[in-house]
Amino acid sequence: MKNEVKYKRSRQRERILALLRSTDLHPTAGWIYDQLKGEFKGLSLSTVYRNLSILLGQGLIARLEYGGTFGRFDGNVSPHYHFICEQCDAVLDLPLPVDLSLNKKVDAATGCQTKFYRLEFYGICDQCQG
Amino acid sequence: MKNEVKYKRSRQRERILALLRSTDLHPTAGWIYDQLKGEFKGLSLSTVYRNLSILLGQGLIARLEYGGTFGRFDGNVSPHYHFICEQCDAVLDLPLPVDLSLNKKVDAATGCQTKFYRLEFYGICDQCQG
DNA sequence: TATAATATTGATAATCGTTCCGATTACCAA
DNA sequence: TTGGTAATCGGAACGATTATCAATATTATA
Numbered sequence: 319m320k321n322e323v324k325y326k327r328s329r330q331r332e333r334i335l336a337l338l339r340s341t342d343l344h345p346t347a348g349w350i351y352d353q354l355k356g357e358f359k360g361l362s363l364s365t366v367y368r369n370l371s372i373l374l375g376q377g378l379i380a381r382l383e384y385g386g387t388f389g390r391f392d393g394n395v396s397p398h399y400h401f402i403c404e405q406c407d408a409v410l411d412l413p414l415p416v417d418l419s420l421n422k423k424v425d426a427a428t429g430c431q432t433k434f435y436r437l438e439f440y441g442i443c444d445q446c447q448g
Numbered sequence: 449m450k451n452e453v454k455y456k457r458s459r460q461r462e463r464i465l466a467l468l469r470s471t472d473l474h475p476t477a478g479w480i481y482d483q484l485k486g487e488f489k490g491l492s493l494s495t496v497y498r499n500l501s502i503l504l505g506q507g508l509i510a511r512l513e514y515g516g517t518f519g520r521f522d523g524n525v526s527p528h529y530h531f532i533c534e535q536c537d538a539v540l541d542l543p544l545p546v547d548l549s550l551n552k553k554v555d556a557a558t559g560c561q562t563k564f565y566r567l568e569f570y571g572i573c574d575q576c577q578g
Numbered sequence: 579t580a581t582a583a584t585a586t587t588g589a590t591a592a593t594c595g596t597t598c599c600g601a602t603t604a605c606c607a608a
Numbered sequence: 609t610t611g612g613t614a615a616t617c618g619g620a621a622c623g624a625t626t627a628t629c630a631a632t633a634t635t636a637t638a
Contacts, residue, residue, distance in 0.1 A: 456605055458604090476595095477596080493596090494597075494598085518594085
């Protein structure tokens with residue numbers, strides 16, 4: 319079961335991680351590709367997906383799933399909640415404190431062993447009201 | 449903006465809804481298709497998807513999205529939380545009381561207008577420990 | 579520095595869940 | 609009945625993602 323993979327440096331992967339850490343847009347793979355294809359002549363979309371996959375496995379980024387047909391990525395892996403605007407599809411980080419006691423409540427009530435939880439709010443964002 | 453659609457009865461749609469209400473497995477479209485294709489000779493997978501879509505629009509069922517590549521459906525539309533087992537992929541309903549004050553907290557902190565929220569716990573379920 | 583070993587790349591094909599389409603059928607009101 | 613219009617089936621089409629593979633880039637070692 320030894321599944322050790324030794325990664326070599328990759329300029330593409332380093333830029334993808336830096337880009338994700340520099341924005342709070344929670345972008346899609348396609349957006350990342352569009353941003354970097356000027357910088358890396360001949361960049362392939364599969365390279366973006368491959369490296370997102372590696373970064374996910376390393377726990378350096380997170381993947382969000384919201385109803386839509388595509389995934390979004392987050393360079394902020396510290397626990398926090400999200401708000402999803404149903405009108406403009408923006409994903410916002412919420413400044414709420416994260417309640418860590420919930421895991422224990424679930425475990426006590428069910429016998430399950432909770433590792434983490436996701437909390438997402440849906441509605442209309444600040445910008446879209448008016 | 450008048451988008452009134454008059455639906456005719458459909459035995460397939462009625463069975464899909466009844467099936468979803470009779471189980472807490474949170475099944476996929478494929479599972480529903482497998483269950484009903486014996487009952488409806490020549491049932492089409494697209495019929496299952498179309499009717500799931502209509503039922504969603506009517507608010508009679510809910511669609512869940514969890515990391516995987518496919519959606520799951522829930523015949524229980526009253527607010528409740530879910531636990532997702534990372535080992536067996538089961539989705540369990542949680543017997544926790546739903547906190548309705550969270551919406552207001554978010555709205556107060558952000559200026560957003562929250563309609564609802566989703567709370568999902570991830571870990572190892574009762575069955576899979578041992 | 580030179581070289582061997584191997585991870586990474588870009589291009590493309592393949593996959594998967596889902597939606598769309600056209601021809602036909604079923605339902606319902608008049 | 610009959611006309612109007614959803615609903616159906618089956619398959620093609622779709623979009624996001626993953627797999628394949630020869631060429632290239634990176635690293636470890638000599």
